[in-house]
Amino acid sequence: MFAGRSWEDWIRQYSQSHQNRWNQLTHSFGIPMIVLSLLLALLSPFVTGLWPLAAGLFLLGWALQFIGHAIEGKPPEFLSDWRFLLVGTRWWLAKVTGRLD
Known part of the structure; x- marks a missing residue:
C-alpha cells in the first residue's frame, strides 16, 4: 500500500508541501476535526x-x-496521490507528539 516507502519518507514529502506556519496551523486543527467527524x-x-x-x-x-x-x-498532496489522506493524520500525530523535525 505504501509502495515500499517508510512512514518517515511519506511524512517528509508531506512536510515539504506544508512549510508555511499558517498552513501548519490550519492543518493542526483541520486534520483532527476531520478524523473526529468520521468517528x-x-x-x-x-x-x-x-x-x-x-x-x-x-x-x-x-x-x-x-x-x-x-x-x-501549493496544492494538497492527496491530489497527486490519495495515500496522502492517511499520511496527513500521521503527520499531525508526529507534530503534536514532538516527533516532527
Missing part, C-alpha cells in the same frame, strides 16, 4: 443528533485544509 459519523446511526455535528466538523476541517494550502500556494 462521529460512524456513531451517528446510534446516537441522535450527531450527524449535523459530524457534517459541520467535516466541512470546517476541509475548509481549513484548503485555506492553509491557499496561503502556502
